[in-house]
Amino acid sequence: xxxxxxxxxxxxxxxxxxxxxxxxxxxxxxxxxxxxxxxxxxxxxxxxxxxxxxxxxxxxxxxxxxxxxxxxxxxxxxxxxxxxxxxxxxxxxxxxxxxxxxxxxxxxxxxxxxxxxxxxxxxxxxxxxxxxxxxxxxxxxxxxxxxxxxxxxxxxxxxxxxxxxxxxxxxxxxxxxxxxxxxxxxxxxxxxxxxxxxxxxxxxxxxxxxxxxxxxxxxxxxxxxxxxxxxxxxxxxxxxxxxxxxxxxxxxxxxxxxxxxxxxxxxxxxxxxxxxxxxxxxxxxxxxxxxxxxxxxxxxxxxxxxxxxxxxxxxxxxxxxxxxxxxxxxxxxxxxxxxxxxxx
Numbered sequence: 281x282x283x284x285x286x287x288x289x290x291x292x293x294x295x296x297x298x299x300x301x302x303x304x305x306x307x308x309x310x311x312x313x314x315x316x317x318x319x320x321x322x323x324x325x326x327x328x329x330x331x332x333x334x335x336x337x338x339x340x341x342x343x344x345x346x347x348x349x350x351x352x353x354x355x356x357x358x359x360x361x362x363x364x365x366x367x368x369x370x371x372x373x374x375x376x377x378x379x380x381x382x383x384x385x386x387x388x389x390x391x392x393x394x395x396x397x398x399x400x401x402x403x404x405x406x407x408x409x410x411x412x413x414x415x416x417x418x419x420x421x422x423x424x425x426x427x428x429x430x431x432x433x434x435x436x437x438x439x440x441x442x443x444x445x446x447x448x449x450x451x452x453x454x455x456x457x458x459x460x461x462x463x464x465x466x467x468x469x470x471x472x473x474x475x476x477x478x479x480x481x482x483x484x485x486x487x488x489x490x491x492x493x494x495x496x497x498x499x500x501x502x503x504x505x506x507x508x509x510x511x512x513x514x515x516x517x518x519x520x521x522x523x524x525x526x527x528x529x530x531x532x533x534x535x536x537x538x539x540x541x542x543x544x545x546x547x548x549x550x551x552x553x554x555x556x557x558x559x560x561x562x563x564x565x566x567x568x569x570x571x572x573x574x575x576x577x578x579x580x581x582x583x584x585x586x587x588x589x590x591x592x593x594x595x596x597x598x599x600x601x602x603x604x605x606x607x608x609x610x611x612x613x614x615x616x617x618x619x620x621x622x623x624x
Contacts, residue, residue, distance in 0.1 A: 307332050309339045313531035321585030335534050347513030353455040354496030357390055360448050370441040375499045386494045393449040466524040481523045492516040543580040545612040554608030
């Protein structure tokens, strides 16, 4: 088929291709999740298409949001100086130079101020006293002195550039909070009591994140800057998830959002048939005055289709996974304080 015919076919069927791609992506989320738990539900085609569409849209939004958050600090930094235009001459230190020179200058003007902000926050949170102010004031005074007396700018111009620098740094630091919190959360979830291995992984992830944002902040003549940001965000997210072995977080998260699965139920109420099945498996149940019983701390791996796939932990038998008809389940309740994760 000729190239022109391919383009004509593509543009005439762009809507179908788009939605097919979205559905395939959502289907991939389901396949990955159910492959991880070793189970596949049995449900009709109409329900599966609707569920897949919902999962697809959510997965795309989550991934794009995470990719954007990974490089937002650098993107803002690079963009704010373009917005300021001729009102700021500070960008001459990392614009119109070689790539290596730009990168080194961004390390000074972009990374060091961010480091000062976060180091001062860390000291403020974990230590008493006013030491955190010194971490902010000393670098600030050095930058102010250079801009006002050593850069060749006049005093007022240097002061104005310093104000621009402080504003850009504080906003970029606020944008960097989200990915840094994500790294911290992965570190705590993976290793519980933070160990040297956790700190090392967190350190490497943070350093890589900073370098990715420096690359995002570098000047570019690319006609499609969003492609660059997408690639950098994908690199950062992939590196962070690979360091902690958490590529499964997105499938688990999507399932939990819609309560399709990965649901930590503090109480599960079963009818008479469900109680008998549970007792037949030699599991502990709490009886009531009615034809129902209550099960404590059950992880609902999947509740789609005709059966529910459950996970329980008993002292006498350990971890047990089993399926039961969904008609056996009368109700279940959630405890928001419970932070148990399926992947632990």
